Amino acid sequence: MRTLVFISIFFIGSSVQAQNTGLYGKKISLDLSFGGAMPVINMLNGSMYKSRSGVLVEKLDMFDYSIRTGASYALANNFALGFEFDIEFMNIHAPTYAYVSYPSGGATSMQMKHEALNMRTMVFMPRFEFTSHSGLLPIGLSHQIGIGFSRTKIVQKDYEHVFYPTTYNNELPILDDFDERFYDYTNDAFKGLVFMYTLNVRTPINKFMMITYGIRYNFNVGIDAPAYFGAPDVTYFAESNAYSASKERRLYSLISFNLGMSFAL
Amino acid sequence: MIIHAELDKNVNFNTMKFLFLIPLLTCLTSFGQADFNNYTTLLSAGTIPEDFTVLTYDKLKNDLAEGDKSLRRTQEKVFFEGINYAIDDLLHSGYVTYGDEISTYLEKIADKLLKKDKKSRSELRFYTLKSNSVNAFSTEQGIVFVTTGLMSQVTSEAQIAYILAHEIAHYLEHHVVESFSYKTKNRRHSIEKMSVYSKDKELEADMKGLEMYQAAGYSKDEIIPTFDVLMYSYLPFDEIDISLSYFQHSDSLFLPPSLFPDKKFEIKAIEDEDDSRSTHPNIKTRKEAITEALDNSKNWGTDINFQGDEKFKYIRNIARFEAVRNDVIEAKYGRAVYSIFLLERDFPESMYLKRMKAQTWLGLLMYRLNNKISRTIDRKSDYEGASAAIHYMIRKMNKDELEAFATRQMYDIYTDNSSDEEIKLIWERFVKTLAFGENFKLTEYSKSNYESAKGIFEINNIIDPNDSTTVQAKAPKSKYDRIKSKKDVDLALNFDSTEFRTYLLPDIIVSEDFNAIFEKYKDEFKAEKDLEDTYDAMSYSDQRKFDQEESKNRLKLGIDELIVVEPTVYSYKKNSIDRVKSEKLEASFSEVIEESSASTGIKIYPINSSQLSTEGTQSYNERSTLLNMLMQITNNNDMDPFPVDYELLNQLEENYGTTKVMFSVVEHRYDADLGMGAIYAIIFYPAAPIYFPMKLLMGNNTEINMIILDTKEARIVTGSSHYIKDSARKHTIGAHVYSIFTQLNSTK
Secondary structure, three states: OHHHHHHHHHHHOOOOOOOOOOEOOEOEEEEEEEEEEOOHHHHOOOOEEEEEOOEEEEEOOOOEEEEEEEEEEEEEOOEEEEEEEEEEEEEEOOOOEEEEEOOOOOEEEEEEEEEOEEEEEEEEEEEEEEOOOOOEOOEEEEEEEEEEEEEEEEOOOOOOEEEEOOOOOOOOOOOOOOOOOOOOOOOOOEEEEEEEEEEEEEEEOOOOEEEEEEEEEEEEEEEEOOOOOOOOOOOOEOOOOHHHHHHHHHHOOOEEEEEEEEEEO | OOOOOOOOOOOOOOHHHHOEEOOOOOOOOOOOHHHHHOOOOOOOOOOOOHHHHOOHHHHHHHHHHHOOOOOOHHHHHHHHHHHHHHHHHHHOOOOEEOOOHHHHHHHHHHHHHOOOOHHHHHHOEEEEEOOOOOOEEEOOOOEEEEEHHHHHHOOOHHHHHHHHHHHHHHHHOOHHHHHHHHHHHOOOOOHHHHHHHHHHHHHHHHHHHHHHHHHHOEEHHHHHHHHHHHHOOOOOOOOOOOOHHHHOOOOOOOOOHHHOOOOOOOOOOOOOOOOOOOOOOOHHHHHHHHHHHHHOOOOOEOEOOOOOHHHHHHHHHHHHHHHHHHHHHOOOHHHHHHHHHHHHOOOOOOHHHHHHHHHHHHHHHHHHHOOOHHHHOOOHHHOOOOOHHHHHHHHHOOHHHHHHHHHHHHHHHHHHOOOOHHHHHHHHHHHHHHHHHOOOOHHHOOOOOHHHHHHHHHHHHOOOOOOHHHHHHOOOOOHHHHHHHHHOOOOHHHOOOOOHHHHOOHHHHOOHHHHHHHHHHHHHHHHHHHHHHHHHHOOHHHHHHHHHHHHHHOOOEOOOEEEEEEEEEEEEEOOEEOHHHHHHHHHHHHHHHHHHHHHHOOEEEEEOHHHHHHHHHHHHHHHHHHHHHHHHHHHOOOOOOOOOOHHHHHHHHHHHOOOEEEEEEEEEEEOOOOHHHHHHHHHOHHHHHHHHHHHHHOOEEEEEEEEEEEOOOOEEEEEEEEEEOOOOOHHHHHHHHHHHHHHHHOEO
16 A cells, blocks of 8 residues: 555646535634743843732743634635734833922932833734645645734733832932822723734644644734823823833734634534 | 565565565466466455454554563564564555465465474464565564465475475574664674675575475475576566467468567576675575585485375466466566466466456557557566567567557457457457557558558569560559559558558458447547647636636546545654554544545445454455555556456445445655754844744645546546645544545535
């Protein structure tokens, strides 16, 4: 039989193949996967403060993660259309000092340790996928390409922070009208575009479930900056506004890995 | 084990690292003529032995549990895995028979040789290997294979006994494992040094075998001739001159004497050949060693054909008939013609030989028209002995001549046996080949045979001045008469003594039967040609659409029943096959085929080696027949051979009710193939996050190949090859199989 391998290839190797689509005929796939990435470029900007049981600890930001859901319909054995909805979580560096105002008038800057800001992006993306001539979507290795819309916001929560007095006697100044919300979370999210290419593999483990994994390359750009996206009147972001920080963070998020499950219908 | 180094190409070469082979050598017989007139190929009989039914993985487990003290644990795994999978590949190749007349004959010889060693006898099994290689070899598992090629060449039972004794000695002395151990420990030794070791083992087996042979009571006189068998084993099984008249079935058929060589071809074999790099000592060394031992031994028996002279000749004739069959399967048509000539001397009425002869001429025509005739005959440098005349003649004829010559031969077989269904079908395929070949033009052939045409020519053109009658009878021709006459080959005025082929087919070209079939196929050919022309005239995009449409319909055959033979998986690990993984995946492959057939409404009849324990010998024989057909088709690749086991295939159709047979193979290997790109990606490190993940993800390569054969037509009717970048898991394969089955079940 071993000879058959070579011979059969000889006979039919060059023939054009047509196939019926789907995993045992099932052409729709629903994907649920988790994405992860090491934000290498962000790590070059140094460590962040993270809250561990209420205590701020300086750590490198080692991991971005995301939850991706999607659906595809295989129009042919090697071509499918679909869409996906993703939620991506990242952290950005918080400001290292803030301006505060005195009750008696005037203001001063104050150094602080602030927990890294959590950023959440929702992505909606139509996509198409294609595979080799003898592929059989939704299973196997496929190339996914999509252009989607993103909406990014800073997560609203009570971030841990600690001030450092900057007065000569190291005493904290008496503050009036101090608002611990350094960012106005209620402000508009900013919008962006996502250009995506994924090299994805779906390996069936039974007649309707598949393990899916792959590598994803993104190019995220902001398209709609809010008029003002930052701190309220009483305190404000001293280094840069949140928009530019977030935009930069998104832009540098280029590669991630996916792992999850797909279901064929 | 190995006495000569002609390895059967069907025997896994790696296997041979663990095995030693023996090639050896012949008389004609009249015994059993009635049987041979309606010969059918050798089939297995009786209860199927465990060697064929136990899974290789289980055999391996058992061997590893028992172990071998002479090997380290790591060596044991390599050794046992190697021998078990290699031997099982051979056992399941479709070329091995058990319980058949030859195997039974061998078993009886072994009974005699091991009369006093019941334990060893009970351990050994003897099987026949259908191959024209002249070989015998034993394995560490206690299996002794003897080829039909060897059986066709020997001249006595005693010679077989000596060969078997030699093989049994290898087994008893554990030479296979010793050799493996030696080679593993001395990998850096030169071939010459390895050769010395191997030759020592061969001489040792010769001597031990001699003792066993003598004790069994066989004749001393048959030892030395056994080595002659060996030395001339590359020649056909007999050496009888053939003449051109063999091909002239009527006196009026003219074949120029120049077609045949005017000299004899020397037989070049010598006893004292250089064996410094051989696994076996040369014949001279072996003869000398044996002669010395013979001189020092006494009390010899006298048995030559202990089971009877007639029985021996009968068994050898079976092997010789198999030799013809093997030649046809392997498209060694030059050899087949000679073997048929030899056998026809004793079996002139054998319908089997006539069928094989018809297939041979069909094969020669096909290869000649495809300009591949060299594949079917010996190279000029290999011309030796009487059989070389056949190869010489075939090579000498140009395309037109061989086409006409083969047509003549085929037509004569057909007209003599027109009531035989098989020959009739071969004839039809032959005419179809002519019609599709574009080379054959009826107008180029004369309605007169050579002698008549020549006679008329002489009357018309050679005017004897002394013969007044001739002069008066022949009126002078004008220039225009002469031009016109040259346009009509049948005007005997146009006689050309160098164009013998023109006069070979006078009766055929006027035959209504021939013309009806020829015209039918000519029309078919024309229709195909028109379609091709239409395709060529299409624009690129129309061709693309056409191809896509064809592709969609390629598998849509409306199949509702299918014989599924041995779904096979090869999963590669580095450069070798991961046998264990492959065997496990094969079970999954078979499962998904069954599931897919059930859900798509195709009834399948699985013929797997894994089912042999329950299905038994009939299933084994059916499987072998189908594998042999596949091998015949693949050996003849782009030709259209007639199935050598036509009758057996017909029986298969009667048993299963379908003529469609599926063979399928999955291959998988993981190779990320990082190559030099990895170095560049490291140097230009921003590329690394793209280069490495992509390469690693795309490293899986799985190929699912499937072909459907039609036993009636003996050809591949459709096929499918899916190349996917994914691992070879059960449901990955299953999804593709389902896709294939869905299409097979549908119609265009």
